[in-house]
Amino acid sequence: MSAESTLRADIVEVGRRMYARGYTASNDGNISVRLGPERLLMTPKSVCKGFMTPDMMCITDLEGRKLQGDRDPSSEMLMHLEVYRQRPDAQAVVHAHPPTATGFAVAGIPLDRAVLAEVLTTLGSIPIAEYATPSTRELPEAVRKYIKAHDGMLLANHGALTVGADLYGAYYKMETIEHFAKISLVARLLGRENLLSREEVMRLQELRGSYGIQAPAPICAVPGTDLASRSVADRTGAAGDATCQTVQAPKGDGSRLVADVVRRTAEGREDEEIRLTYRELSALLEDAIRSLR
Ligand SMILES: [Zn+2]
Numbered sequence: 001m002s003a004e005s006t007l008r009a010d011i012v013e014v015g016r017r018m019y020a021r022g023y024t025a026s027n028d029g030n031i032s033v034r035l036g037p038e039r040l041l042m043t044p045k046s047v048c049k050g051f052m053t054p055d056m057m058c059i060t061d062l063e064g065r066k067l068q069g070d071r072d073p074s075s076e077m078l079m080h081l082e083v084y085r086q087r088p089d090a091q092a093v094v095h096a097h098p099p100t101a102t103g104f105a106v107a108g109i110p111l112d113r114a115v116l117a118e119v120l121t122t123l124g125s126i127p128i129a130e131y132a133t134p135s136t137r138e139l140p141e142a143v144r145k146y147i148k149a150h151d152g153m154l155l156a157n158h159g160a161l162t163v164g165a166d167l168y169g170a171y172y173k174m175e176t177i178e179h180f181a182k183i184s185l186v187a188r189l190l191g192r193e194n195l196l197s198r199e200e201v202m203r204l205q206e207l208r209g210s211y212g213i214q215a216p217a218p219i220c221a222v223p224g225t226d227l228a229s230r231s232v233a234d235r236t237g238a239a240g241d242a243t244c245q246t247v248q249a250p251k252g253d254g255s256r257l258v259a260d261v262v263r264r265t266a267e268g269r270e271d272e273e274i275r276l277t278y279r280e281l282s283a284l285l286e287d288a289i290r291s292l293r
Helices: 002-018 077-086 099-107 117-122 140-149 165-190 197-213 276-290
Strands: 028-036 039-042 056-061 066-068 091-098 152-155 160-162 219-223 243-246
Touching: 002 028, 002 039, 002 091, 002 165, 028 056, 028 077, 028 165, 039 077, 066 276, 077 091, 077 140, 077 160, 091 165, 099 160, 099 165, 117 165, 140 152, 140 243, 160 165, 197 219
Parallel strands: 219 243
Antiparallel strands: 028 039, 028 091, 039 056, 056 066, 091 160, 152 160
16 A cells, blocks of 8 residues: 555544544544645545545645645645644644543633643643634634644634644544543542642653653743632743743642642632532531421
8 A cells, every 4th residue: 555545544544533532523623644745635624534535635735735636625724734834843733622622622721730641741731722713814823822832732612733743643642632631620520639740740851851752842840820820821932932831830849749739719818618529518408407406
């Protein structure tokens, strides 16, 4: 099988997996891969990613001109082209709407807390690109701020975007983002999120080197902020682009895990809210009712 036919088959397979895992509904999402220095292979517009065939793909140049294919290229082609322009190392781009990660993108909560070692060593942080109207020129502009320093990001009120050194690498990063979003959601529902200390984050950063993990930018750990403010300021360069992967990691007292995050109210006071389980609450109510009798 030629390289091109292998890549066509790989896009079909990645599309099937994304659809099967519920990362896309209907015709959502798009996938592209470099076919050579000047050409891209891309999913077409208006097809369900779960039911594609290899012959459906489009070939375009890096300016988005269609070179081959019966169908028109993806409606998010401009975003893909921008990623390849900004990231000469990127061989593939995947965009989907995985529901839990997209929930974070809708809530405006980036996945930027130092929580899981695997996520820190691979993606670092997962910021949120500003809201932009899908399929317009706004979207590549919103993505530009983060794409040089990040392999994955959320798109506000829209979905997620990942890049990779090959197609499966980009797809696996999408899986990692959705998996991380699910774990973060469960931890937050449980009411507690212990963070890795800044020292531990730096240790993980060194591991990237020894495991040969290619990351587009280093991690910069900033003190964990409180839950009232949802994210930390990004470190940006002169062009306003993020220059590192900003992660919330509090300074530890030598221990690797830092217990919970201090909850503060909007006014900055420590949050004294008491959170009870349903069982505890029921027991209190029963006591109160009994004392009234
Ligand atoms: Zn989309």
